[in-house]
Amino acid sequence: MQSALRLIVGLGNPGAEYSETRHNAGFWFCERLARDLGVNLARESRFRGLAGNARAEGLWLLLPQTFMNRSGEAVQALMHFYRIEPAQLLVVHDELDLPPGQARLKFGGGLGGHNGLKDITARLGTQDYWRLRLGIGHPGDRNEVVNYVLKPPRKEEAGEIDAAIDRALLAWPQLAKADYNAAMQRINAKPATPTKEQS
Numbered sequence: 001m002q003s004a005l006r007l008i009v010g011l012g013n014p015g016a017e018y019s020e021t022r023h024n025a026g027f028w029f030c031e032r033l034a035r036d037l038g039v040n041l042a043r044e045s046r047f048r049g050l051a052g053n054a055r056a057e058g059l060w061l062l063l064p065q066t067f068m069n070r071s072g073e074a075v076q077a078l079m080h081f082y083r084i085e086p087a088q089l090l091v092v093h094d095e096l097d098l099p100p101g102q103a104r105l106k107f108g109g110g111l112g113g114h115n116g117l118k119d120i121t122a123r124l125g126t127q128d129y130w131r132l133r134l135g136i137g138h139p140g141d142r143n144e145v146v147n148y149v150l151k152p153p154r155k156e157e158a159g160e161i162d163a164a165i166d167r168a169l170l171a172w173p174q175l176a177k178a179d180y181n182a183a184m185q186r187i188n189a190k191p192a193t194p195t196k197e198q199s
Helices: 022-037 068-082 115-124 142-149 155-170 172-176 180-188
Strands: 007-010 042-044 049-054 059-064 089-095 103-107 130-135
Touching: 007 022, 007 068, 022 059, 022 089, 022 130, 022 142, 022 155, 049 068, 059 068, 068 089, 068 115, 089 115, 103 155, 103 180, 130 155, 155 172, 155 180, 172 180
Parallel strands: 007 059, 007 089, 089 130
Antiparallel strands: 042 049, 049 059, 103 130
């Protein structure tokens, strides 16, 4: 039987200047889920982040406040304190290799050059944890990636990212029951409304 989730981590950078940037898509998802579950995210210095406990679900939500490339510090601290296994962890992050409007739930696999995932994996010593990848699209030039992820999405992209987050949140009942196959079917489906052709 699959392990139930005990920790959901949204990745992003702290501070108002980053709050609307593409790299903070993981924060956006966790903030919405916290609202839906009635969870208050409060600063927890021992976990180096904003954390909240959904007691009814037996679940912690965590937004690391360490900046992206040190996200693993916060994740490792909370997991160690509450004896949470990697298979009980879901990391929500922005994904360059998916267009806005698409999302993918998967277990394990590569890190796609994502600095937050790299740090978490290095500190946990394993890639075997759940990821929810929220598509933000790619600038088309590798040298533009840093600039791209630290800028807000265009208006139409923001609407598509929001729609993908909505779809992922609709799969929460399946995720909460550790029915990952059903959650994947719901989240990984292509959006019903056609997106504009990439130029």
